[in-house]
Amino acid sequence: MxxxxxxxxxxxxxxxxxxxxxxxxxxxxxxxxTTPNTYYLTVLEDGWSVQYDKISLSDTKLSEINLGPSRKGDSIIFSNTIPTEHVPSACLMFKSVLAVVTVSIDSEVIYTYGNEYLESGKMIPKHYNFIPLNKLDNPEGKTFTIKLVSSENNAFSGIPSVRYGNRYDLEQEFMQGxxxxxxxxxxxxxxxxxxxxxxxxxxxxxxxxxxxxxxxxxxxxxxxxxxxxxxxxxxxxxxxxxxxxxxxxxxxxxxxxxxxxxxxxxxxxxxxxxxxxxxxxxxxxxxxxxxxxxxxxxxxxxxxxxxxxxxxxxxxxxxxxxxxxxxxxxxxxxxxxxxxxxxxxxxxxxxxxxxxxxxxxxxxxxxxxxxxxxxxxxxxxxxxxxxxxxxxxxxxxxxxxxxxxxxxxxxxxxxxxGLAYTDSLTGLMNRAKCMQYMASVHGKFAIISIDMDNLKTVNDSLGHQEGDRMIRSFADIMKQSFVGSSLIGRTGGDEFLVAIENPDKDICEKMIADLKTRMQIFNKNEKNINLSASCGYAYSYEADENDASSVFVLADNRMYKEKETHHQAKLDRFVNDIFGGSESDERRQ
Incomplete structure (x- = not known):
């Protein structure tokens, strides 16, 4: 896919x-x-009296007041009545932005914030003001006044909402929101x-x-x-x-x-x-x-x-x-x-x-x-x-x-x-890839040179289609026999190359033996073609120059020696078939 x-x-x-x-x-x-509130909690939205600059408002809503961009030192005073509902640990809560805060009840100052920042010339941070009312005797119904003094130009242009309720409920409502x-x-x-x-x-x-x-x-x-x-x-x-x-x-x-x-x-x-x-x-x-x-x-x-x-x-x-x-x-x-x-x-x-x-x-x-x-x-x-x-x-x-x-x-x-370096007939690496690999390999390695026998005979007698099937069958057996090798390639018509990096002792002998065993099994089930191959191998430590070319030449020479042995064996069998064994007996003598 x-x-x-x-x-x-x-x-x-x-x-x-x-x-x-x-x-x-x-x-x-x-x-x-959302978890429901335990006690009474409300936003004091209506009934406010507001004084700002030359503006004086009564019975108004805070969210509807547009002060315009404030200037440093501007003050706004707004007041309302504490709800009559009794709440344990009652608080007033509101947010102030870059402002000095003063809160009073019935003209008595009970809370201030921000003066220390203003006196030191520091920026007054945003602050959530909690004004506890539990220390006051019967605060319900009393009038409270909040005064905000802007510490910066454009500090605020409106009045924040004010909430009344139990402190825990106020904090819980804030976090839930x-x-x-x-x-x-x-x-x-x-x-x-x-x-x-x-x-x-x-x-x-x-x-x-x-x-x-x-x-x-x-x-x-x-x-x-x-x-x-x-x-x-x-x-x-x-x-x-x-x-x-x-x-x-x-x-x-x-x-x-x-x-x-x-x-x-x-x-x-x-x-x-x-x-x-x-x-x-x-x-x-x-x-x-x-x-x-x-x-x-x-x-x-x-x-x-x-x-x-x-x-x-x-x-x-x-x-x-x-x-x-x-x-x-x-x-x-x-x-x-x-x-x-x-x-x-x-x-x-x-x-x-x-x-x-x-x-x-x-x-x-x-x-x-x-x-x-x-x-x-x-x-x-x-x-x-x-x-x-x-x-x-x-x-x-x-x-x-x-x-x-x-x-x-x-x-x-x-x-x-893969298309550039793969032999289209066998799926093995092609000659170009083998040459590229030989130029780059180093360290400990082994090379096996293989020449498949009888390809020309099959091509001449059975046709190139059977010759191609012979090559594909041999390549499939090679893939099974040389598992773990670094390279399996076809360098020519009936010539093949195998490279093994960091080889174990006698690995080449074992792989070649496995190849010959698999070819024998193949030949028992095949009527038209018979697979055989000449193999030669060499390890990198055997070559004087310890480079891939020298190792390959050594392996190739050993392959040709085995190939000559195969030819001599064929010749002996041929002579034996003609002379009924006399010639071969003389040779053995």
Missing amino acids: RLRDYFHLNVWLLPILVILVPIMLMVFGSSYL KRLPLFVGCFLCMFAFILLTLSSYLYMYHSHDLSLFFSSLISFVLGAYNLAFNDIFCFLSDAESFFTFLEYITLYLVPFAIIAFLISSHPELNSRINTIIIIINILFPLIALILHFTDIIHVNIFIPVLHIIAIAEAIYELPQLVLNIWKEHKDKINTPEYTGITSDSLLVIGLAFFIVCSVIDIIKYNILKLFFGGAEAYADINFMTIGALCFVLTLFLSYFYHGIEHMNAVYMKDHLE
Whole structure:
């Protein structure tokens, strides 16, 4: 079966993955695994009083408030009433983004966050604020006020939602709502580790191809960004500054990882413009990192710049890649290696899907920020999450298909070489292959020279068709007798050659004896032709120069000595048949 046919029979792997992944996503993202809350839990959506700049609102919803891009030092104050339902270990929970937080109940401050960062000039990280109410006497029905002070320009444009309930229930609800990004993020990070391990091995022992390394970088930055953006790190760890920084820096590394991967896997994209793009993608996160840690400009400021860079590079790179893939597809479609779909085609589909998903989330984020408010509080990256997962899966599939293509190419190469070096009548190696082998063999080896007897007689008396059958029959017996040899070849009409590397003691004698035994068995069952052969062998240590030519000459000379013996035996039998044994008796005397 051709490899192409084998490939087509196994394309069922692709639909299985296409079906399995959405099922897993639906399970992790649905409510099937959701555990109900133990106590009362609610989102305080209605009845808010809000003061911002010169704006004063009452009895409003937080999600409907558009503050516009905030400026450093801007403050927003919003207040509401604690629900009357009593809850053990009751808490208020809300998320703050780059802001100083002050919470008071009936004008008494009970909670603050972020002042120490602001005083030291550091960036205030994202933070989930839990305000415990169990220390207060009968907090139900009391008025609480939250004040947010922006520590950065464009820190936020809306007010985050506020929840009330038991702390355990609040934490459980958060984690259950983050099952999908948790699954995708962990999968991408683990897949990145596998790719990194594989790329290190391949780089050291097989090639200097870096595409697999950049594949692992893509998978890691997408996985880490997914976990950081969805606040899983910040929620589970106290190292909020680090993980807030990680969210931004991994996002800034995405363009570099993708462009570097494309150029390393498609050398035709290695142009001067792409070199400049790579340099920009390296300098951008590096400059952001330096400015951030020197507290000159914090890392969050560069988000609009990233959006511009990402969209511009997508517009420039993707058409080039699609055009190159189309050209390669047209070149391969009529070749024996063509399998109906290429690894590059899969990769482009996955990359295009990821880019489209990312652009949707970028547009959605900016629309929320500019026109509706709350981009930082309510925006998600669900499209980018699904796009990242699909891209990494197509990345994996592209390597799978690349392996198929490579095996197919090797198969075709071996097949063509087989046609060039195989004797069409016997299936043994031909003279050209024998000469090539003799020129390359070294070390310890043995050579057997064989000359099949009576071929000319059979051709003259029975015809060349029977002569060809005689040669094929002898070749089949040779294949059985010389199992384990390095080469079995036909060097001429009735001349054959066998080579054995690292031969055991007396291996040639044993193989030749087996050959003669099999010929005797064949002759007992054959009426028209009779197989016999003259054999000579030599070991490499027997020749003075210890090269294949010298060893072959020695083996060939010994073969001719045996052939002369065979001729003399035939002559003796012929004379004996004519003279009734008198002549042969005289010879023996």
